[in-house]
Amino acid sequence: MNSAQADRHLRSIPDREQRYKEWKIQRVQATFDLDRTTAAQTLEWIELKFANQFFAAGCGLISGFYVHKRLTPILKARSLLFKKPWVAPIVPLLGFY
Secondary structure, three states, X not given: OOHHHHHHHHHOOOOHHHHHHHHHHHHHHHHHOOOHHHHHHHHHHHHHHHHHXXXXXXXXXXXXXXXXXXXXXXXXXXXXXXXXXXXXXXXXXXXXX
């Protein structure tokens, strides 16, 4: 199937979300040279991994903000290292990682 036939097939799908999903499946098929069933499963796995990483990054940002808000005054008061100005941005990374 060439690209003109693929575009014609996509234009015949009336539902916009279904058309977009079919377009993504065709892109996975073309990229990894897979059949349609395997490409649909691969796309589902890719979307799941993206959602998982997005959720984990959000949790990391929230914990980094919390650590920065709570620990920065404590660390500056008790440790000579954290009194240095270049160390202040490193504190949220403790919570992020």
